[in-house]
Amino acid sequence: MAHSVEEGEAHFQPAPDWDVAQWFNAEQPLELAGLRGRVVVLHAFQMLCPACVRLATPQAQQVHEQLAGPELVVIGLHTVFEHHEAMGPVSLEAYIFENRLRFPIGVDRPDGHGGLPLTMRRYGMQGTPSLILIDRRGRVRQHSFGHVPDLALGAALGTLLAER
Structure with a gap:
């Protein structure tokens, strides 16, 4: 599923707040409202997802x-909807260190019943990797499931960065 940066104004929806249980690479919890005025690249991943490990997470680090x-x-x-026991905070911390990830990473809060994590559900994500671009006004401008090619991502980011 991909919604494009180029869609009409009427299609832009406010980005839902995320619900994060723990942060890595952040001095304090990050709130979406506190990022207004900046383009936000939200990279949803699982550390045991092959496409995340091979393509999407290195791309997010490169953009950062x-x-x-x-x-x-x-x-x-980090939105875990399967293999919960294998992807806890200790494993994630090692993954972040080993892959030299420097951008802030939040752990999507589990729903407590083994279902979809809360932020994943709020955004209607189909799985990982998912890429969501949020404009300076806090609106979802692109929502993609699967890896987004570098050139397409660069063009989308250029469009959003050029907007005032």
């Missing part, structure tokens, strides 16, 4: 290294 700053922020969301 090349574009993060006062205009853009990359936020990782």
Whole structure:
């Protein structure tokens, strides 16, 4: 599923708040409202997802290294909907360290019943990897399930960064 940056104004929906149980690479919890005025790249992943490990998470790190700053922020969301026992905070911390991930990563809060984590459900994600682009006004401008090619992501980010 992909909603495009280019869709008409009427299709833009406010981005739901995320519900994060724990943060890594962040001095304090990050709230979506506190990021207004910046383009937000929300990268939802699981550390045991092959496409996340091979393609999407390295891409998120690359975007962070090349574009993060006062205009853009990359936020990782570790959203576990399967293999819960294998992907706890200790394992995630090792994964972050071993892959040299430097962007803030939140752990999506479980629903407490073994179902979809809360932020994953709020955004209507189909799985991982998922990429959500949020504009400076806090609206979802792209929602993609699966890896987004670098060139397409670069074009979408260029469009959003050019908007004032």
